Amino acid sequence: MSRTDEVVNGIKRMILEGTFKPGDRLPIEKDLAESLGVSRGSLREGMSALSILGIVNIRQGDGTYITNLDAPQLLAPMGFVVDFQGQGDPRHIHTVRRLLECEAARLAATRITDEALAQAGELLDEAARIAGRSPQDHERIMEIDIAFHRIIAVHADNPVLVGLIEAFAGRTLRGRLWRSLHEEGADRRTHDEHVAILKALVARDPERARTRMANHLIGVEESLQELPDDADTNGEAAGP
Amino acid sequence: MSRTDEVVNGIKRMILEGTFKPGDRLPIEKDLAESLGVSRGSLREGMSALSILGIVNIRQGDGTYITNLDAPQLLAPMGFVVDFQGQGDPRHIHTVRRLLECEAARLAATRITDEALAQAGELLDEAARIAGRSPQDHERIMEIDIAFHRIIAVHADNPVLVGLIEAFAGRTLRGRLWRSLHEEGADRRTHDEHVAILKALVARDPERARTRMANHLIGVEESLQELPDDADTNGEAAGP
DNA sequence: AGCCGGGAAAACATCGGATGTCTGAACCCA
DNA sequence: TGGGTTCAGACATCCGATGTTTTCCCGGCT
Numbered sequence: 001m002s003r004t005d006e007v008v009n010g011i012k013r014m015i016l017e018g019t020f021k022p023g024d025r026l027p028i029e030k031d032l033a034e035s036l037g038v039s040r041g042s043l044r045e046g047m048s049a050l051s052i053l054g055i056v057n058i059r060q061g062d063g064t065y066i067t068n069l070d071a072p073q074l075l076a077p078m079g080f081v082v083d084f085q086g087q088g089d090p091r092h093i094h095t096v097r098r099l100l101e102c103e104a105a106r107l108a109a110t111r112i113t114d115e116a117l118a119q120a121g122e123l124l125d126e127a128a129r130i131a132g133r134s135p136q137d138h139e140r141i142m143e144i145d146i147a148f149h150r151i152i153a154v155h156a157d158n159p160v161l162v163g164l165i166e167a168f169a170g171r172t173l174r175g176r177l178w179r180s181l182h183e184e185g186a187d188r189r190t191h192d193e194h195v196a197i198l199k200a201l202v203a204r205d206p207e208r209a210r211t212r213m214a215n216h217l218i219g220v221e222e223s224l225q226e227l228p229d230d231a232d233t234n235g236e237a238a239g240p
Numbered sequence: 241m242s243r244t245d246e247v248v249n250g251i252k253r254m255i256l257e258g259t260f261k262p263g264d265r266l267p268i269e270k271d272l273a274e275s276l277g278v279s280r281g282s283l284r285e286g287m288s289a290l291s292i293l294g295i296v297n298i299r300q301g302d303g304t305y306i307t308n309l310d311a312p313q314l315l316a317p318m319g320f321v322v323d324f325q326g327q328g329d330p331r332h333i334h335t336v337r338r339l340l341e342c343e344a345a346r347l348a349a350t351r352i353t354d355e356a357l358a359q360a361g362e363l364l365d366e367a368a369r370i371a372g373r374s375p376q377d378h379e380r381i382m383e384i385d386i387a388f389h390r391i392i393a394v395h396a397d398n399p400v401l402v403g404l405i406e407a408f409a410g411r412t413l414r415g416r417l418w419r420s421l422h423e424e425g426a427d428r429r430t431h432d433e434h435v436a437i438l439k440a441l442v443a444r445d446p447e448r449a450r451t452r453m454a455n456h457l458i459g460v461e462e463s464l465q466e467l468p469d470d471a472d473t474n475g476e477a478a479g480p
Numbered sequence: 481a482g483c484c485g486g487g488a489a490a491a492c493a494t495c496g497g498a499t500g501t502c503t504g505a506a507c508c509c510a
Numbered sequence: 511t512g513g514g515t516t517c518a519g520a521c522a523t524c525c526g527a528t529g530t531t532t533t534c535c536c537g538g539c540t
Contacts, residue, residue: 003494004288016323028520039495041281044522045288048244052289053320060521061502071332074321080293081314083256085400092311092400096340103339160325160332164404243523268491279524284493300492301531 003038007046010036011056015066026056026064053077075163079170091221097168098217101149104165105197105213107156109206120151120198124191131187141187148194152201152213186223193219243278247286250276251296255306266296266304293317315403319410331461337408338457341389344405345437345453347396349446360391360438364431371427381427386410388434392441392453426463433459 001009014020026032033043047064050056054073057065067073082093127144130137146169153165193216200208241249254260266272273283287304290296294313297305307313322333367384370377386409393405433456440448 004292008292012320012323030520041495042493045285048285049289049292052244052248053292053317055320055324058521059503061519062504063520069324071321071325074324075318077293078315078318080252080295081311081400081403083252084295084309084314085311092398095398096400096404099339099343158332158335160321160336163321164336270491281524282522298492299532301490302533303491 003042004045004049007036007038007043008049011046011050015055015069020066022066022068024066026066028063071159071163072166073163075160075167078164078167082168082170093168094217094221097165098214098221100161100165100168101153101217102210102214104153104156104158104161105201106206106210107158107161108152109201109204109209111157112152112155112201116151116155117198117202120148120201123148123151124194124198127191127194131191136187145190145194152197186219189219190216243282244285244289247276247278247283248289251286251290255295255309260306262306262308264306266306268303311399311403312406313403315400315407318404318407322408322410333408334457334461337405338454338461340401340405340408341393341457342450342454344393344396344398344401345441346446346450347398347401348392349441349444349449351397352392352395352441356391356395357438357442360388360441363388363391364434364438367431367434371431376427385430385434392437426459429459430456 011020011026020026027035029040029043029047033040036043038046047056047058051058054067054076055069057067059065085093123144127141130141130144149165149169153162156162193212197209197212197216200212251260260266267275269280269283269287273280276283278286287296287298291298294307294316295309297307299305325333363384367381370381370384389405389409393402396402433452437449437452437456440452
């Protein structure tokens, strides 16, 4: 096992044993390196990995802190999987996404709060208003789409499910889908489907909510299959 | 954005653009650091993170290679989530696991090969033989359990689904479940449920397979709920 | 001709130190 | 007492040196 793995597993073990708790500030690099028996450079490699995994939060000039360790945060790096795996064949990913979001809709139907339902309704109203105007703000519509699905996911009351949905239905996948959808004027159909989902949620009907969500996502999947292969190079170009 | 993130995103971008393909050997650290405009140390921090994420494979004395980038490999580090999140409350994780495995069983019913069915049957036979002996090899039984579920997952023909199931139903979670299960002599019930699942798969009946799997996992969940909170007695609160 | 072992070279692994930069808080002055 | 300033702490980055592992070539042996 490399020194880096030693560091990662060491910190992981200490967290599991309760030595460090979420929100805690870790000892300074020098002391931590000493207590793990590695040099500061090796320690930093390990800490960097932990930081990318979302387990610790490193703040320059301040210190290193354990994150809250909640599922969405820890599942965030899974976006890599979506980017890489979805390259040639997004169908597998979307199959899983449909499975997850359908279950979320089913669970949310009995657990969602009235406030959340009102909020979701306002989002759809705003989407309807934007759709009526001539220069449609597609960026905003996409945000509303994501926010709507997020509300449902959150109110399934299962942080693990939320984390997975966030990772699988994040901006990357949506962005690729969007062009194919809005070009055909499918905004309207998408909006109608969203309304149907909301209606089922308001009725607190789990099976209806699940079915409406399934119908919605199957529609998205079919739009996806039509276009062959969209290789777009979006640069999250790093600065200087 | 820190240099480390620059490295991670830089490599990620190059992979997505096709500069590097799975299995490719990357340039040596010195050249790669130069082309990314960072020092070798910073590059190594980033590469270490990529290695832990399962995106590259670093072999000392040889070089750094892009992995095959398949879903199971990329989803492996998600075991962290199970370990941390499942600490106090494994129910959320197990709910997701049940969702995933039920879908896998449903899909596998129509896709599984005769060879795989035969293999699964042999596993269950072996489990039955072990259960009959007096000094029961629980370690081997657990391996068989994992292998049985894995066969089903793999034959759902969805690598993303396989990756998620591997992460959520791995050794860590099973290990915690095991004590509560085998102490009550529930091996027999588990085995019977496995046989029922296999029977449904042999019949190529998706809904029956799904239901049998659901029944099996609900049983596991109930065993889980019975024991209140397994506070392991580890008392090494090491305070430096 | 084919096989095998040794050694050189390549490449990563690890380390220690030096310097830059940012943050937070104590401190000083009005 | 309030506000600005300074200072110590901590991470970020880079550099150079040395150890370790693997690969691969080359010479000798069968």
